[in-house]
Amino acid sequence: MSTVTSEQVESRVIETLASFGPDASQITRDATFEELDIDSLDLVELAQVVEDDYGVVLKGEDMKELKTVGQAVDLIVSRAE
Amino acid sequence: MAERPEGCALVTGASRGIGAAIAKSLAGDGWAVAVNYRSDADGAAAVVAAIEQAGGRAVALGADVAAPTAADELFAGAESHFGVPVLALVNNAGIAADNLFSMLGDDDWQRVIDTNLTGAFRLTRRALKAMMRARFGRIISISSVVGLRANPGQANYAAAKAGLIAMTKTVAVEVGRRGITANTVAPGWIDTDMTADVESGLTANIPARRAGTPEEVAACVSFLASDGAAYVNGAVLTVDGGLAA
Numbered sequence: 001m002s003t004v005t006s007e008q009v010e011s012r013v014i015e016t017l018a019s020f021g022p023d024a025s026q027i028t029r030d031a032t033f034e035e036l037d038i039d040s041l042d043l044v045e046l047a048q049v050v051e052d053d054y055g056v057v058l059k060g061e062d063m064k065e066l067k068t069v070g071q072a073v074d075l076i077v078s079r080a081e
Numbered sequence: 082m083a084e085r086p087e088g089c090a091l092v093t094g095a096s097r098g099i100g101a102a103i104a105k106s107l108a109g110d111g112w113a114v115a116v117n118y119r120s121d122a123d124g125a126a127a128v129v130a131a132i133e134q135a136g137g138r139a140v141a142l143g144a145d146v147a148a149p150t151a152a153d154e155l156f157a158g159a160e161s162h163f164g165v166p167v168l169a170l171v172n173n174a175g176i177a178a179d180n181l182f183s184m185l186g187d188d189d190w191q192r193v194i195d196t197n198l199t200g201a202f203r204l205t206r207r208a209l210k211a212m213m214r215a216r217f218g219r220i221i222s223i224s225s226v227v228g229l230r231a232n233p234g235q236a237n238y239a240a241a242k243a244g245l246i247a248m249t250k251t252v253a254v255e256v257g258r259r260g261i262t263a264n265t266v267a268p269g270w271i272d273t274d275m276t277a278d279v280e281s282g283l284t285a286n287i288p289a290r291r292a293g294t295p296e297e298v299a300a301c302v303s304f305l306a307s308d309g310a311a312y313v314n315g316a317v318l319t320v321d322g323g324l325a326a
Binding site: 041044045048 | 210213256
């Protein structure tokens, strides 16, 4: 897992979030899930993608703390190291 | 309406009775079906053989749904055999251990809850992974009229079956926007091995004046799994000859 870069994770997270509706150009590190209209079910699905791709298990408690795209990327990268 | 993505069906407790009829019915509808059994390998093999003889596809998979590892084993087995995700799950496996409430032991309480409710919980949780990705899924839980209306001697069974209804409704509202439906079928008195000991005099209480057949339950499951039922979500369909009306 040490080969995973922040850029790779960010690109995968943006790709996944974009599949839920928002335009990819709106999905910046500072964008909040609320602004992007990303709901809790979307985050559950994001967690599954992250688990499948990076072996990182995100629990419900982890997801509740996340407010922005950047926070999600940082959490995934820190767990993947 | 979007075309249904490719997927297979998993029916738990499908070696005989209602489960076997459901497996055959879904196979007849074109689903490749994983036929789960706990102990009756011969029964499951006969169901698979009947499906294949009719031109369908099926595989028998042994697992006790009460075991915490069963969900992963069954989904891995079905998906590797058919090469497609499970997009229709029928939570049918169930046991009964009847006794008057005051005489009901902890063990008989727990094993009925473990098989009939906790097993369905784990399987449904596992099923949602692929269904959410596919934007399509059919979850059908086989409850019982006993989950709606009391029957003496079945507190454990009733608690599990009522729990199944509430659990399935919750799933329906959580994932409905992903193209997934979750519904419950509540059979009344159906003529199977499980009800072989029930007095036949009970038919007097059933408006239809007869027991139902496994095939009559299976027909309802087939409908709920079909594209035609895409807008039916969180429903409880009683199949009881009018008993609970």
